[in-house]
Amino acid sequence: MAAPAHPPAITTPVADAHDASPDLEPIYVWDLVVRLTHWTIVLSMLVLAFTGIDIARPFLDAPSGTGHFQTGWVRIIHYYAAIAFSLAVGSRILWMFLGPRRSGWRQFLPVSRRRQRELIGTFKFYVMLRPRPPHTVGHNPLAGLTYIAVFGLYLLMILTGFALYSVSAYGSYMKMWSFLLPIFGGAQGARWIHHVVMWLLLGFAVHHFFSALLMARVEKNGGMDSIFSGYKFVPKGSERDDDR
Amino acid sequence: MRGDEFSFRDELAARGISRREFMSYCAGVAALLGLPASAAGEVAAAMETKLKPAVVWLEFQDCAGNTESFLRASKPSAAEVILDLLSVDYHETIMAAAGHQAEQALASSLEAHKGQYVVVVEGSIPTGADGAYCTIGGRSALQIAKEACKDAAAVIAVGTCAAFGGLPAASPNPTTALSVSDAVPGIKTLINLPACPVNAENLTAVLAYFLTYGRWPATDHYSRPLFAYGKTIHDNCERRAHFDGGQYVEHFGDEGHRLGFCLYKVGCKGPVTSQNCPNIRWNEGTNWPIGCGHPCIGCAEPNFWDRMTPFYEHLTGVPGFGAAADIDRIGLYATAAVGTAFTAHALVQLGRKAYDKRKAKVSVATATAAPAKTTSPARAKPAEADKPEADKPAPAAEKGREP
Numbered sequence: 144m145a146a147p148a149h150p151p152a153i154t155t156p157v158a159d160a161h162d163a164s165p166d167l168e169p170i171y172v173w174d175l176v177v178r179l180t181h182w183t184i185v186l187s188m189l190v191l192a193f194t195g196i197d198i199a200r201p202f203l204d205a206p207s208g209t210g211h212f213q214t215g216w217v218r219i220i221h222y223y224a225a226i227a228f229s230l231a232v233g234s235r236i237l238w239m240f241l242g243p244r245r246s247g248w249r250q251f252l253p254v255s256r257r258r259q260r261e262l263i264g265t266f267k268f269y270v271m272l273r274p275r276p277p278h279t280v281g282h283n284p285l286a287g288l289t290y291i292a293v294f295g296l297y298l299l300m301i302l303t304g305f306a307l308y309s310v311s312a313y314g315s316y317m318k319m320w321s322f323l324l325p326i327f328g329g330a331q332g333a334r335w336i337h338h339v340v341m342w343l344l345l346g347f348a349v350h351h352f353f354s355a356l357l358m359a360r361v362e363k364n365g366g367m368d369s370i371f372s373g374y375k376f377v378p379k380g381s382e383r384d385d386d387r
Numbered sequence: 388m389r390g391d392e393f394s395f396r397d398e399l400a401a402r403g404i405s406r407r408e409f410m411s412y413c414a415g416v417a418a419l420l421g422l423p424a425s426a427a428g429e430v431a432a433a434m435e436t437k438l439k440p441a442v443v444w445l446e447f448q449d450c451a452g453n454t455e456s457f458l459r460a461s462k463p464s465a466a467e468v469i470l471d472l473l474s475v476d477y478h479e480t481i482m483a484a485a486g487h488q489a490e491q492a493l494a495s496s497l498e499a500h501k502g503q504y505v506v507v508v509e510g511s512i513p514t515g516a517d518g519a520y521c522t523i524g525g526r527s528a529l530q531i532a533k534e535a536c537k538d539a540a541a542v543i544a545v546g547t548c549a550a551f552g553g554l555p556a557a558s559p560n561p562t563t564a565l566s567v568s569d570a571v572p573g574i575k576t577l578i579n580l581p582a583c584p585v586n587a588e589n590l591t592a593v594l595a596y597f598l599t600y601g602r603w604p605a606t607d608h609y610s611r612p613l614f615a616y617g618k619t620i621h622d623n624c625e626r627r628a629h630f631d632g633g634q635y636v637e638h639f640g641d642e643g644h645r646l647g648f649c650l651y652k653v654g655c656k657g658p659v660t661s662q663n664c665p666n667i668r669w670n671e672g673t674n675w676p677i678g679c680g681h682p683c684i685g686c687a688e689p690n691f692w693d694r695m696t697p698f699y700e701h702l703t704g705v706p707g708f709g710a711a712a713d714i715d716r717i718g719l720y721a722t723a724a725v726g727t728a729f730t731a732h733a734l735v736q737l738g739r740k741a742y743d744k745r746k747a748k749v750s751v752a753t754a755t756a757a758p759a760k761t762t763s764p765a766r767a768k769p770a771e772a773d774k775p776e777a778d779k780p781a782p783a784a785e786k787g788r789e790p
C-alpha cells in the first residue's frame with residue numbers, strides 16, 4: 144500500500160505498473176479505511192475459518208502426555224481474530240455513512256436509475272449474455288448488492304459468535320449478549336447458524352476472488368491492484384460520477 | 388399454607404431419616420444454592436418451623452419421568468421425603484384419590500390457598516385441536532393450567548417438556564405442544580427447571596430457598612435458577628482438561644475412551660448445555676453420563692430433540708440434505724463448485740477471445756493494420772458498455788454479439 148493518500152497525486156510509477164495506455168488515467172476509488180477494513184476482514188476471516196473448523200471437529204494433531212493446551216489455544220486465537228473481525232466490520236459499516244462518496248452505502252444499494260440499468264447489464268455479462276460488463280468505476284452494481292447480503296452474514300456471524308461466547312462469559316460484560324440466545328434457538332441453534340454461515344461466507348470468498356480477477360482482466364482497469372493501491376484506471380475524460 | 392401440626396423432626400425420624408442425615412442434606416442444599424456453610428442452619432430451621440406451601444403437581448403431555456426422578460425407587464433420600472412433606476395436595480400419579488374425588492382435591496386446594504400455593508407443571512401443553520390431545524376430567528390441559536397458574540404464588544416448570552416443549556414439541560409437533568411459558572403467558576413467578584428428567588435435588592433446592600428466604604432464587608433469560616443453570620456442563624466437566632489439551636475419544640471403546648478423554652468428537656453437547664450435572668450428579672450423586680463415558684446429549688436445552696440429534700454427531704444436518712448430512716462436506720463441495728464455475732467462465736471467455744482473434748486476423752489481413760495500444764478510438768467512449776479492449780482492434784464479430 145505504497146499509494147499516495149490523496150486522489151490527485153498521479154504518479155507515473157503507478158501507471159507504469161499497470162501497463163496502462165496513456166489514454167487511461169488513475170482514479171482514486173478505495174480510500175484508506177476501505178482498504179484497511181477490507182484486508183482486516185480477509186485476514187481475520189481466514190484465521191476464524193481455520194480455527195473455527197478446528198473447533199467444530201478438531202483435526203490439529205492431538206498431542207499425547209500432559210501439559211498441552213491445544214484446543215484451548217485454537218479457541219483463544221478464534222476470539223482474538225473475532226475482535227479484529229467485529230471491529231473491522233463495524234468500522235466499515237460506519238464508514239458507509241461517514242466516509243467519502245465511493246465508500247458510501249449508495250455504492251451497495253442500486254437506488255439510482257443508472258445503477259439499476261448497470262445491474263441488469265452486469266448480470267447479463269455474468270451469465271454470458273453479453274461479452275462485456277457495463278463500465279463502472281466503484282463497485283459494479285451486482286457486486287454491490289451481493290455485498291449487502293455479505294454484510295448481513297457478517298453481522299449474523301458476529302451476533303451468533305457473541306451469543307456463543309456469552310454462554311461462558313462469567314462475570315464479564317460479554318454476558319449481556321446472552322439475550323440473543325433465545326432468538327437463535329439456544330446455544331446449539333446459534334452454533335448451527337454460526338457453522339453453516341461460515342460455509343456461505345467461504346463460498347462467497349471464492350466467488351469474490353475469482354470475479355475480481357475476471358473483472359480486472361476484462362475491464363483492464365487495474366481492479367485487482369486497486370484494493371492494494373486504491374487506484375483504478377479509467378479512460379481519460381470518462382464520466383466519474385458513476386454512483387449517482 | 389399448612390399449619391405445622393406435626394413435629395417435622397419426628398416425621399423425618401419415622402421415615403428413617405436421622406437428624407444427621409437431615410442436617411447434611413441442609414448443608415448440601417446450602418452449598419448447591421451457593422450459600423455459605425452457615426446458611427445450612429438457616430435452611431434447617433426454615434424446614435422445621437416455617438409453614439410449607441401447598442403444592443399441586445400437574446401432569447400433562449409427559450412420560451412421568453420427572454415424577455419418577457423424585458420417587459426414585461430403593462431408599463428415599465432426605466430430599467424426596469422433604470418434597471413429600473411439602474403437602475402435595477394433588478398429584479395424579481401418587482395421590483390416593485381418583486376420579487371426581489381427585490378433581491375435588493385440586494379445586495379445593497386452589498380455593499383454600501389462593502395466591503399462596505405452588506404449581507409444579509410436568510409435561511408440555513398441547514394447543515392443537517382445541518386441546519383435545521390431553522384432557523383430564525373432561526377439561527383440556529390448557530384450561531387446567533390457566534386456571535391453576537392464575538392465582539399461584541409461583542409456577543415451577545419441571546423437565547424439558549414443561550420448560551421448553553421438549554419431545555412433544557419436536558418437529559413436526561403434531562399436537563402444537565407448547566411450554567408452560569408459551570401456553571400460559573403472563574405468569575408472575577415462573578421458574579423453569581429443564582432437564583430430561585429434572586434433577587430432584589434442584590427442585591427441592593428451589594423450594595428450600597423459598598422456605599428459607601421467602602423469595603425465589605435469581606433466574607436467567609430462560610427463567611432458570613442461576614444456581615443450577617448458571618454454568619455449562621463443559622465448564623464444570625471433569626474431562627475438560629482433555630478438551631483443552633486436544634485429547635479426544637474418536638470412537639467408543641478406543642484407547643482415548645479407555646483413558647477417559649473428552650467426548651466432544653462423539654457428539655458431546657456439554658459446551659452448549661447449561662446445568663449443574665457435573666456437580667450434583669445423579670442418583671444421590673452416584674455418577675453422571677460423562678462420568679461413565681457417555682457424551683452429554685443436551686437434554687436441558689431448548690429445542691432439545693430438534694437441535695441435539697443425532698446425539699453422536701456434532702451438529703444437526705442441513706434441512707433437505709438428510710438428517711445427518713455432513714455440513715462440512717456440503718460446504719466444501721459448494722465452495723469448490725463456485726470455484727469451478729468461475730474457472731469454467733474464464734475458460735469460455737478465453738476460448739471466445741481466441742476465436743475472435745482468429746476471425747479478426749482474417750478480416751485485418753485485408754484492412755490496414757490497426758495501431759494496437761495507443762489510440763484505440765473505442766477507449767474514448769467509456770459509457771459504451773461493450774467497449775473492446777485497448778490492446779486489439781475492434782473485431783466486427785464482437786459487436787454482433789451484443790444482445
Ligand code: HEM
Pocket residue numbers: 188191192194195196198199218221222225226228229300301303304305307308334335337338341344658701702
Ligand atoms: C467470519 C467469521 C467467523 C467464522 C468463519 C467463524 C467460524 C466458526 C466455526 C466454524 C466455529 C465452530 C462451530 C461449531 O462448533 O460447529 C466457531 C465457533 C465459535 N465462534 Fe466463530 N467464526 C467467525 C466469527 C466469530 C465471531 C465474530 C465471534 C465473536 C465472538 C465468534 C465466536 C465463536 C465462539 C464463541 C465459538 C464457539 C467456540 C467453542 O464452542 O469452543 N466467531 N466459529
Ligand code: SF4
Pocket residue numbers: 620621622624625626627628630648649650651655656657658677682683
Ligand atoms: S466431555 Fe463434553 S462437557 Fe466434558 S469437556 Fe468434553 S465436550 Fe466438554
Ligand code: SF4
Pocket residue numbers: 582583620660661662664675676677682683684685686687
Ligand atoms: S449430562 Fe447433559 S444430557 Fe445428561 S442429564 Fe446432564 S444435561 Fe442432560
